[in-house]
Amino acid sequence: MEGFLPWYWCLFWFLVSLPFLALGAMKIKRIFAENPIQKLTIALSGAFIFIFSALKIPSVTGSSSHPTGTGLSTVLNGPFVTSVLSFIVLTFQALLIAHGGLTTLGANVFSMGIAGPLMAYAIYKVMQKANQSMAVSVFTAAVVADFFTYVVTSFQLALAYPSDGSVFVSFHTFFVVFAVTQIPLAIAEGILIVIFFDFLARTRPETINGKVRRIEKTPNYRAVYALGIGFIISMIGIAVILNPSSGFTGTDDLGGETISQITGGFTPWMDSLWSPSQVQVYFLLFVQAALGIGLLLLFLRKTRRSKENRNEGGRDVVPPNRTEGTGNAHIADITFSSPARNWPPLGKLALVLALLLASLVASSVYVPALVLLIGFALLFYSTRFHLPRVLVLVIVDAMIVFAVSTVVIAFVVQGSGAPLIHIEVGGLILNLYPQGAEIALMVLLRAAAGLLVMLFFATSTPIPHLAQALRQLHFPRYLTELVVLVYRYAFLLLEQLETMYTAAQCRVGFRGTRNKLRTTGKLAVGMFIRSMDVADRSQTALYCRNFNGEFPVFRQPAKLNAAWVALPLFVFSSLYALNYLIANHATIGL
C-alpha cells in the first residue's frame, strides 16, 4: 500500500526490478514478432493475474494477502514475461482501483513478478527434469510462486522496519503473519491451476505444447493433496525452527528483555503470540481464513450487484443524465463522465506522483495531511461532487485495513519513557508509546492521502488514454499493445465470471459451504477457459477490421503542455519547502 515503505526503499526496489523488466520486455518483443498467436495467451495470463491478485484479504501487516496468479503465467510464458505482466497488472491496480500503490510498485513487482516466478520456474524445471507429472510440477510451481512472493514481501518489510536493528527477527514476525493467510491461499491456487492445466492439455494442446510434459492420464489429485499437506507441515516446521526464541523457556521474558534494550524496532509481539499459546494461533488462522472466504464471497456478490445496476442503466431508451448516471456505476464508467477526463493523462500522472512523493519524503505529518486534503478536493472535482457508492465502498474498505494496520504499528513500535497505554491480555503485552503513535499517524495519513490521490487518477483517466499517453512517450509498441490487451481481457474475464456466477446461482451452486467452495473453484477455472474462446473470437473480429497491432484512439486526450509540466514541479517543491519550514520549527511538529 501507498505510504508503507520509506522512499529510499521504494527507489531501491524499482532499480532492482529494472533489469528483470528489460529482459522480459525483450522476450515479449521476440515472441510478438515470431509468434503473434501467443499474444493471446500472454495477455490472458496477465488478465488472470489481475483478477486473482485483486481478490485481496486484509492482513495485519498493513499490506494485504491475495492469490498472485503468477504461477500460471510462469509455466506458460516463463518468469521474465511474467515480471512484465505483473508490472502491468500492478500498475493497473494502482491506477484503476487504487490498490497496491504506485510508489511501492517497485517493491511489489520484485516480490510478485520477479522473485516468486523465478523461484517457481527453477523448481518447475527441476520437477520436469525429474520426470514428475504435469500435475505435480504445475502445482508446485503455482504454490511456490504464490508463497515465495510473500517470503520476499516479509523480507522487504523487515528491511524497512527492522526489529531492534535485526532484520531476521522482524522478518520472522512478518513471515509468520503472512504465512497464516498465504499457505491456504497458495494451496488453493495450486489446485486450481492443476485442474486448469489438465483441461488445457485436453482442449487446447497447442497452447502448452513443448512447455509441459504431457502424460496421458488424469492428474493424480491424491498426490497433489499429499504434496499440499506436506508443504503445510514443512512450512510450519520452518517457522518453528526459524523462531529465534523457540526451544527456550520463558521466551516472553527473554524476548522482552532484548527488545527493551533497543528502541524504535519491533517487539517480539508475534513471538509471545506464537510460542506460549497455540490456541491463539489457531484462532488467528481461523479468523483469517473466515475473513478470506467472506471477502471472496463479498467480492463476487459486489461484482454481481454492479452488473445488475449496469443493466438497469443500460436498458434505458433515453440515455440517462450523466451526473445522475454515476450514482451506481462501475469505476470504468465513472471515468468517462469525469470533468478531469480531458486533462492530459501524463500531466495528471505527474501531478499524482508529485503529491505521493511529497507526502512520502516529508518528515512532518502536516504534509501528508495537506496532500490528503488536496486528494479529497481533486477526487470530489473528478466525480463532480457526487461520490458514487462504489467509491465509498473502496474508501471504507481501505480505511478499515489502514486502521487495523496502523493500530498494530502503533503498538509494535517501542519507545522510551512511560507508555501512554498499557494492555495485558493473556500473555500478550501491548504498550503504546508516543513514538509509536507518531509513526502510526504518519503511516495512516500517508496511506489515506495516497489512496485519495490515486482514486482521483482512477476516476478521471480511462486506460485507453493512458495507452495513448504511453505512445506519445514513444513507449515500445508491442508493450503498449500488451497493456491494452491485458486491460481488455481483464474486463472480459470479469464479464465471464459474472455470467457464470449467475448461472451457478440459478442452479443453487452456492447452497452450503461445500458447494460454495466447489463452485467458486470451478468459476475460477471456467473463467479462464471460456475467456480463451472469447478472446480467440475477439481476435478474429479485430483482424476483420484491419487490425495491425495498434489501437488507434479516435478522441485523443489532451497533449502534455508546459503548464502541466510546471504544475507537478511546483506542487512538489512547495510541499517540500513546507516540510522544511515545519521541520526547522520543531515546536510545531509532532
Add this chain to the structure above:
Amino acid sequence: MTNPIIETRNLTFEYSNRCVALDDVSLTIPMGKKTVILGSNGSGKSTLFLHFNGILRPRSGEVHFDGKAISYASKALTELRKKIALVLQNPDDQIFSTTVEEDVAFGPMNLSLPRGEVERRVEDALRLVGLEEMRERPTQQLSFGERKRVALAGALSMDPKVLIMDEPTAGLDSRMVRELMELADELNQKGMTVIMSTHDVETAYSWGDEIRVLHQGRLAFSGAPEDFFEDGVKVHDIGLVPPMLFEMNQYLVRMKGKEEKPFPRTTAELVQKVFRGDTRTIGSGTIATIGIDPDHKEVPMVTQGYEDEGRTVGACGTKAKRFVEEKGIRTDYRFNAFENSVLGASEGRDFLLYIDLQLVPLLEAKFERLERDFGLKIPRRYVEVK
C-alpha cells in the same frame, strides 16, 4: 445473372481438431443482391464467412473476389477487408473499445484515413444504426440490441462493397429485426452487396433474392428461395421447416386449386392472393408518399393537409425516420411501415408515407410486384416537395 462478386471453388477447410467445417464448397455470391446463407447450427456458415475476407485460408480450393483469386499477402488482405466487412454474431466478440464512437472509428482509423474522413464515416455509420445520441457512452453500459448495432456500425464505417452479417437477427426483438431488414434493404438499394447467414427460414424466404444452403459443411442448394423450399423432403432432411408463407401457398394450391405462382413473399402478398376479388374484405385505401431529401430542413408544407385528412402515417428509411423524429411529426409506424400501409390500404385506410428519396425506386418496385403479380392496385401519388 449478374457477375459474382465472391466465388468459392472446391473450398475445403478443417479445424486443427480435425473437424471438417467445409467440404468441397463451390458457390457464387451475385453482385449487388441480397443473399442468404441458410443452414442449421454448425453447418459451416461462419467458417465460410471467415474465408470470404481471408481470415481463414482454405485447406484446398480457392476463393475469388471480383473475378480474381484472393491473395493472402498482408497488403492485399487489408484491401480485401476494406471492401468486405464482416459483422460477427456476438457483438461482445467484436466490440473492443470502451466508448461507442471509439469502437466505430476503430476500422477507419486502422486504414489511416484522414481525420475528416474518419469523422464523417463515424457520423454516417452511427446515424444509419440510430445511435448518434449515444456516441460517447461506454460500450459496456449498452443493452444487447444496442451493442449489436454498434457492431454493425463498426462494419459500416469501413464503407464496404460487401456487407456480411453472421446471424444478425439472433437475439433481437421483432422491431429490431424489422429495422435491421429495412436497413439492409436500404444499403442494398444503394448498391451494396448484402450477405446474411441465418437459420431462420422466415427471414431467409422473405428477404433473400438468392439463397445458398449449407448442410454439414457441404453446399446443399444454390438458387432462388422458392426453388429450395419446393423440395419438402430435402428441406426436412437438412433439418429445416419450410416458411409459413410458403406452406400456406402450397396448401392454397392443393386445397383451393390456386396457381402456384406467384409465390407470396410477404403477408400482404399472401392476403392479396387469398382474398383477391372478395369485395367484402378488400377495400381501396390510398397511399400518398413524401420523398425526403436529406437537404430539406423544413417540414414540407403539404403534409399538414394530409394529416388533417386522418391518414395513418409511416416512415421508411433512416433519413425519413430521422426526419419525422426531428420535426416531431406524428407517426404511427416507424418500422415495418410499408407492409403495414399496403395491408391497411387494402382494408380501405388511407396512408401517408415519408420515405428517403433514394428508396423511392425500391418502393416502386414493391408496388409494381404487387400490381403485376397479385393484382393489387392501390391508388398512390407522390407529393412533390419543392
